[in-house]
Amino acid sequence: MSDTESKHEDATPYVEPVEVEKPPDGGWQAWLMVFGVHLTIFNTWGYINAFGVFQAYYVEAFNETPSTISWVGSIQIFLLFFLGTFTGRALDAGYFRPMYFVGSIMVCLGMFTASCARTYWQIFLSHGLCVGIGGGMLFCPSMALCSTYFQKKKSFALGIAASGSATGGIVIPVVVKTLLPQVGFAWTMRTVGLITLVTLGSVNFILKPRLKPRKAGPIVEWAAFKELTYVLFAAGMFLNFWGLYFAFFYISAFARTQIGLDQGTAFNMVIIMNAVGMPGRLVPNYYADGRVGPLNLLVPTCFIVGILVIAWMRVNSYGGLIAWGCVYGFCAAGIQSLFPATLSSLTTDLSKAGTRMGMVFTIVSLATLTGSPIGGALVQMKDGSYWAAQLFAGLVLLGGGTLLAVSRVAKVGLDWRVRA
Secondary structure, eight states: OOHHHHHHHHHHHHHHHHHHOOOOOSSHHHHHHHHHHHHHHHTTHHHHHTHHHHHHHHHHHTTOOHHHHHHHHHHHHHHHHHTHHHHHHHHHHTOHHHHHHHHHHHHHHHHHHHTTOOSHHHHIIIIIIIHHHHHHHHHHHHHHHHHTTOSTTHHHHHHHHHTHHHHHHHHHHHHHHHHHHHHHHHHHHHHHHHHHHHHHHHHTTTOOOOSOOOOSSOSSOGGGGGOHHHHHHHHHHHHHHHHHTHHHHHHHHHIIIIIOOOHHHHHHHHHHHHHHHHHHHHHHHHHHTTTSOHHHHHHHHHHHHHHHHHHGGGOOSHHHHHHHHHHHHHHHHHHHHHHHHHHHHTOOOGGGHHHHHHHHHHHHHHHHHHHHHHHHHHHHHTTTOOHHHHHHHHHHHHHHHHHHHHHHHHHHOSOTTSOO
């Protein structure tokens, strides 16, 4: 085969699926996909946002340091993101359904086996590794699939889908808080596992890829790293996710050790932060679809969250912690929902949506893996004081916001009235 023929054969699959059909941008089928992805995020990021209640319980139950326990949650986030490069490409290649089915089984298996755990390593392997691998097979491809159904309403649709993390972050802590003192840890985890089994089982019949498979093409699209906006965006989000989840993991422990609250009241902080996260995921994404643009909203949101984490150093009362948690939960949710919306806006060829989204997910996975354990190590290093960890998280968030601002300038210039 000649070089000309080879180039033609390789190029065809990249362009064809995108040009022939535009996203429906609405309709019952498109919004049904949003509902299905919402339930998916409920069972992936919902566990992450609810991990504060598990963090506080595991520290006492297994007599481990907060930094050691936080690796359970960190490995979950790491795998959710890290597998994105592979699962995103698998979506583009047409393997969504079998991949989603296996991922669903892994998440359910992890929760049910966690109910039998008696040691830290059993919890790490079940609640951390098994649930994380399963979630990694669900998260990126489902978000990328959802993005292919929308164009003008994409940011808002992804915001509704991403708000599943807030729904899960409310429901799961309430279930754990209610059942743990009544039926014990084992049956609490089995109940949570049953909720996962029912919801993910339903989603397996809902989600349906819209585009034709793109069989040819590499797992990594190296050409994307020649785009300055894409590279700066990836680097900025790496820093943002390095500091973002420290508060979600440690807010309950902070409430108990620094404010002096009982376990049940401390658990409420996780519920409150996730409750305000619901509008925090919807309001910014609604306006992002208009003249503002997702990147224009993401930049100031990152700066605000960075300042909030540093301001957390001055919180020393229950009322102050509630007020701070409400504002932080709202703004941090904005970063979580605007992130995939902005990332999808950087990809014009929808046939590559899964691949390009997954590549950035893999990059930020290293930040999510190490961020919370670093924070926990700093707390331990300062003999239980949180100021060093709060300062670290705040500064990296401010650094991430700065890189995103430069990314925005590289994309559309200095005029902030231009949509980006």
